[in-house]
Amino acid sequence: PEDYSGYVDREKLLAEENLPKAVLFGVLACIAGAVAWALISISTGYQMGYMAIGVGFLVGFAMRQGKGIRPIFGIIGAALALISCVMGDFFSIVGLVAKEYEVSFMDVLFDASYSEVMSVVIENMASMTIVFYGIALYEGYKLSFSAQKAPEGGKI
Secondary structure, three states: OOOOOOOOOHHHHHHHOOHHHHHHHHHHHHHHHHHHHHHHHHHHOOOOOOHHHHHHHHHHHHHHHHOOOOHHHHHHHHHHHHHHHHHHHHHHHHHHHHHHHOOOHHHHHHHOOHHHHHHHHHHHHHHHHHHHHHHHHHHHHHOOOOOOOOOOOOOO
């Protein structure tokens, strides 16, 4: 009903959307998630596929800052979550190699054969990690939308 205090029409929600802000926050969360994944993996010495779940949450909630209700927000959130997972995996492998051979991270990053590192990333994805990547994609999509309060029994 129109007089319900929580009633918000679709046009007002669309007017409040801010895709550039959502993308900015999403990209920052994507980078932060990848770095956190790498730091945790390097410090523990283990590649942890379930880090993808946290990355998906992080990116999804960051994208929510744009107050989006259109599918593009979820699509970008899912893509950024996947990119963050792959980057986190990539940086973890580089860091673990650097730690193993006692060289700097930057030396390995700039001198490594990227095809070999990516083959290890793909090998990781072929294991159970792909399940966690899928969860991250889902979270990146689903959590990217603005939280809305709908009137009871009604739809926005």
